[in-house]
Amino acid sequence: MAHxxxxxxxxxxxxxxxxxQFYGTLFGWQIAEIPGFESYPMWSAPNGISGGGLAPRSEGFTAPRSYVEVDSIDAVLARxxxxxxxxxAPRTPIDDTSWWASFVDPDGNEIGLVEGTTGGGAA
Structure with missing residues (x-):
């Protein structure tokens, strides 16, 4: 994917x-845990392109979050x-070759960022 x-x-x-069970049945998504991401099953849409994860809900994470691929998280967060x-959320490792972060835009929307490549899954 590109920036x-x-x-x-x-x-x-x-x-x-x-x-x-709900999303797999409703949309036909393929959902599976992958090594290194246990308790965080990844979903893949029938088009084989769209995907994401079913992440544990927490106090600061209550709405779906889209992630945008970027060349440099640090440069984007500065902008x-x-x-x-x-x-x-500052630049945080996912694994040895990828990182994530998030920001809130002036309208209050949280957007995630991802840099690098993960070892597998729908990301």
Whole structure:
């Protein structure tokens, strides 16, 4: 994927098993845990392109979050502040070759960022 592409969508859930059954049945998504991401099943849409994860719901994560592929999280987060947004989560490792972060835009929308490549899954 290229800089600016939406690459992943996390859906916060309270019961991973129930959510996997619900979304798999409703949309025909293929949902599976992959090594290194246990308790965080990845979903893949029938088009083989769209995908994301069913992430545990938490106090700060209650709405779906789209992730945008970027060349440099650090550069994008610097621009976010310049443009009136706010960093929500700083650059954080996913694995040895990929990182994520998130920001809130001036309208209050949280958007995730991803840099690098993960070892597998729908991301």
């Amino acid at each position: 600016g592409d939406i690459t992943h969508i996390d859906i916060p859930v309270g019961d991973v098993q129930a959510a996997s 976010v502040a310049e443009l009136g947004g706010e960093v929500r």
